[in-house]
Amino acid sequence: MSSINIVGLGYIGLPTALMFAKSGLKVVGTDYKKEIVDSLSQGKLFFEEEGLKELFEAAQANGIEFSTEYFKTDTYILAVPTPYIEESKKLDPVYVISAVKSVLDVCEKGAAIIIESTISPGTIDRHIRPVIEERGFVIGKDVHLLHAPERIIPGNMVYELEHNSRTIGADNLEVAAMIKELYASFCKSDIVLTDIRSAEMSKVVENTFRDVNIAFANELAKICRNDGMDVYEIIRIANKHPRVNILQPGPGVGGHCISVDPWFLVGDYPDLTNLILSARKINDSMPEHVLGRIRDIMREHNIKDITKVGLYGLAYKENVDDTRESPTLQLLERMDEHLAFGVKVFDPFVKEQMVDDQVMDFKKFINEVEIVVLMVGHDHIKENMDLLKDKLVLDMKNISELEGVYKL
Ligand code: SAJ
Numbered sequence: 350m351s352s353i354n355i356v357g358l359g360y361i362g363l364p365t366a367l368m369f370a371k372s373g374l375k376v377v378g379t380d381y382k383k384e385i386v387d388s389l390s391q392g393k394l395f396f397e398e399e400g401l402k403e404l405f406e407a408a409q410a411n412g413i414e415f416s417t418e419y420f421k422t423d424t425y426i427l428a429v430p431t432p433y434i435e436e437s438k439k440l441d442p443v444y445v446i447s448a449v450k451s452v453l454d455v456c457e458k459g460a461a462i463i464i465e466s467t468i469s470p471g472t473i474d475r476h477i478r479p480v481i482e483e484r485g486f487v488i489g490k491d492v493h494l495l496h497a498p499e500r501i502i503p504g505n506m507v508y509e510l511e512h513n514s515r516t517i518g519a520d521n522l523e524v525a526a527m528i529k530e531l532y533a534s535f536c537k538s539d540i541v542l543t544d545i546r547s548a549e550m551s552k553v554v555e556n557t558f559r560d561v562n563i564a565f566a567n568e569l570a571k572i573c574r575n576d577g578m579d580v581y582e583i584i585r586i587a588n589k590h591p592r593v594n595i596l597q598p599g600p601g602v603g604g605h606c607i608s609v610d611p612w613f614l615v616g617d618y619p620d621l622t623n624l625i626l627s628a629r630k631i632n633d634s635m636p637e638h639v640l641g642r643i644r645d646i647m648r649e650h651n652i653k654d655i656t657k658v659g660l661y662g663l664a665y666k667e668n669v670d671d672t673r674e675s676p677t678l679q680l681l682e683r684m685d686e687h688l689a690f691g692v693k694v695f696d697p698f699v700k701e702q703m704v705d706d707q708v709m710d711f712k713k714f715i716n717e718v719e720i721v722v723l724m725v726g727h728d729h730i731k732e733n734m735d736l737l738k739d740k741l742v743l744d745m746k747n748i749s750e751l752e753g754v755y756k757l
Contacts, residue, residue, distance in 0.1 A: 352377065353531075354420040355428065356448050358385050360671065361465060361499045362428030363394075364401060364506050370408035372534040377420040378413065389415040396670060397698075400507035423457045424531065428465045428499065433609055438616030440469040442476040449477055453484050456492065461528060463495040463517075467606065469613035470550040488520070495519045495528055496545045498552035503604070503669045514539040518548025556610040557625055562596045563607070564628035567635055570598035570757045580757065581747050598757055600724050600745040601635035601676030603665030608632065608674045636680035638757070639722065639745060640687065646720055646741055646755055655684075656691040656706070659718030662725025663696035663703060667746075670698035676745075677724045678704070693718050697729045715740070723748060 352375035355366040363378065370376040380386055388395050394405055419425075429444040445466055452462055464473070473496060478488060486492050496518040501509040515536055519525035525542040532540055543551075566584060573580035584595045602608045611629050615622045643658055652658075665675035672678060677694065681704055684692060694707045695714035708714040711733070715721070721737055723730060726746035734749055743755040 351375065352420070352422045353424045353426060354379055354422050354452075355426045356380075356419065356452070357427060357429035357444075357466070358389065358415070359428065359430065360396065360503060360506070361501065362426070363389075364398065364404065364501070364510055365426065365428060365465065365499070366413065367401075367404045367408040368507075368510050368535045369531075370411045370413035371404060373411060374531075374534060376408070376413045377422075378415045379417065379419055380415070381417060383417055386415045386417050398506050398669075399504070404507055419451050419455045421455045421457060423460045424463070424528075425452045425456065425460060426463045426465055426497075427452075430605075431466045431468055433612050433616070438612040440472060440613050440616070442468065442472055445472070446476060446480055449480055450484075453481065453486060453492070458491055459493070461493045461495060461524060463497050463528060465497055465499045467498055467552055467556075467610055468496070468549055469553060469617055470546060471617070472549060473545050493519070493521065493524045494545065495525065496548040497528065497532065498548060500552070500555070503671055504667065511535055511537050514541065516541050516543060516548045516551055518543050518545040520545065553610045553613055556607050557614060557628075559596070560602060560607045560611045560632060561624060561628040562594075563599070563602055564631040566596050566598040567631050567638075569595070571638065574757065597747065599635065599676070600639045600757075601679055602632040603673065603675040603679070604671065605673045633679070636676055636683050639676075639680055639724075639743075640683055640689075642743055642755065642757070643720065643722060646743060650719075650741060652719055655689050656693065656717075657719040658722065659693040659695065659708075659714055659720065660722050660724050661695055661714075661730055662723065662727060663694055663699045663707070664725055664727070667726040668698070668728055670700075672696075672699060672703060675725075680724070696725070697727060712736075 353369055354377050355362050356379045358378045358380040366376050366378040394401060427448045429448050432441050434441050481488055488494055500513045515532055517525050517528055522542060529540045570580040580598055587593050587595055611625050615626050660677050663672050663675060663677045665671055665673060691706055693714055694704055695711060715736055720741045722743045723746055726748045731748055737751060742749055742751055745757055
């Protein structure tokens, strides 16, 4: 293998490109967004992750390049977005298709096209193979197709890139073994070889499992709230059982993975997905539950003005700046529907104005509100919990030990 062209320099593509470059491979990272390419070429990262800066420096030292153009080589890794279509709940393969077409314009004969983006089971058969064949390429001869779904978790990406097990799906085990060697240049864990369909399905199943588990915790939280029981205590005790592992309830499920991937199964198998659909509905109902809890506290303390309420956290989870599908954004949407405007919002990781009434300074935020709703458990708030002593605190993440704090 001469070099790798990694297409899509987002949350997955960029760390992966840097990791390959750090391992000594020649890497060109491609993204159609010129501002991303320019920023990286000037040595500037556009998101934060533990260890990413050091990884970037090592990759730069090994000569990683960034470009808006595709690069002629024999190995392509595609890490482009795979959104879902709101109405049909099916995957929209438009970006993957367009990336595959661009690869075909430049690739060497016999090149491997490895799709890392999460795709719904059957996407490669239904959408990718036909595109390649229409262009007159013979799959397995002119190009090889593989699916190597990413599994790294935002917040711990660099560590997980090296330590998570990986799956590689391919038509041809010899080609799969070659690509396994490639990933083994940095991946220290098991690399499992399988067929493409199983690789597609196992990835979506992993995220769906987590969504269903969180939905169970959220349903328990509602049951416990109804009868004055402490859901955290109950989960803590139940999890002492050697075969029980319940996740934590919270204000909702956000991010571009857990809250999206189960919909692929619901979209493709509407008659067979009762549990998965219910889990999605339960998790999507949590922001409304939070709104109910805010109302309870306002009533109890005779607070009528919603602008006295502050939502801490706009990211979808702790210590990241990614706000995609975040529970806070979902809650703000519900508030708009209930004509409850003017709630204040603060997130130390979100440096640009994203929503109305977002306060950019933490002290100002605290001074302006009477009720603080902890939507995200950033380390920042754990370190500043003392400053909330005189506030009414509604803690959706079970992180505050302040006296009198309200819970989920
Ligand atoms: N959440 C809870 N309770 C929990 C854990 C999470 O409410 O006990 C919420 C979070 O606050 C967040 C959402 O779920 O809003 C999703 O966060 P997450 O940390 O569970 O997962 P993601 O979306 O950041 O990353 C997931 C991971 N998948 C699994 O753990 C099975 C990651 O390994 C995948 O690579 C990633 O999806 C992906 O890209 O598919």
